[in-house]
Amino acid sequence: MQDTLRITEVFYSLQGETRTAGLPTVFVRLTGCPLRCQYCDSAYAFSGGTVRTLDDIVEQVAGYRPRYVCVTGGEPLAQPNAIPLLERLCDAGYEVSLETSGALDVSAVDPRVSRVVDLKTPGSKEAHRNRYENIELLTRNDQVKFVICSREDYDWAVSKLIQYGLDRRAGEVLFSPSHHDLNARDLADWVVADNLPVRLQLQLHKYLWNDEPGR
Template sequence: MAATETDLIATDLTGESLRISEIFYSLQGEARDSGLPTVFVRLTGCPLRCTYCDSEYAFYGGERMSLADILQKVQSYPARHVCVTGGEPLAQPNCIPLLKALCDAGYQVSLETSGAMPVDAVDTRVSRVVDLKTPASGELARNRMENIPLLGQRDQVKFVICDRADYEWAKSTLDEYGLSRRVGEVLFSPSYEQLPPRQLAEWILEDGLPVRMQMQLHKLLWGDIPGV
């Protein structure tokens, strides 16, 4: 029997591997594609320690998987969208070939990243969701602002807001970098069970900010648990 295109991609990918915490199928809970059936590939490890991180279980452990095995697992779910996240996915160099392989296989791919490392090698078909770290995250110094001019209409910038000082910082960063014009989507998200969502909504409305407020849909549906 003739090899399919997917078989050929898979054979090329057996040499490269990544450390993976989990691969699961859910509704996208964040950013522009919120609500769409999506496969999540969560890469292990992160050099940051955000105060509010909901994915600390992905800092360590995981299982080494070849690109071919990852692709095969992704393809076992009925989704057109794949979200590569972590941990910090770009901390593993083989994240770059993984993103390319997923695009080559025909998926709509998004990448959730802290933006603490360069984003320029990411396949241009990927939507980069760069989470600019706010003061209350404790990781403000890790923001690589050189990434911002590299972003375009396909990309998204997110601010996870913990308090009023974070909101003020996000507002002035929005202005300073002309983010609403530069990227396709600017997202303001309340830190889960820390900032009341209604409070953030009222601040945004008061200022008429050109941003999209988002809440983590999966937590509204299933709570704060792994694998959803």
């Protein structure tokens, strides 16, 4: 029996988020997630999907001849074979990123991968799932993200930024407005007013392609 993963989709698009926003990227979206964030834009990945071998997935990715590959979901780390998939993608020479909820242990992820760890805010309704031990593991190759739903979430994110010195630990601290919950302009104004060492990120793919799956 070969190693397998349950996969919702593999597609080639422009990275809409993080430090590689705007760069052509292959996305591998793994099926299933143990969380239920109030705002989740990828709920179609909670179930269904197709069981595929790692060989088959790696072969499809190679067909796009990408430079960047992003493994997302669902929650990728909920499937143990996400770890060997990430390693194989690094071995193939791609610049690999992992989008993860921060609720699962990120220690086994290949260090060549840029781990994008989302610290769940109170507005997500899943903040009790945050695994704060992950923060100690972060390096300058990693990124921390806050998806912010309200002024209360913003104040909470600023308190975590200061408490953990996140801008010194991770290569990027990303503040992203929760799409539909918070006006990007308000968040931009708060970040400037407070002179924060963070990057405002908008979800580029939602401006380009609305919320279509596979883009």
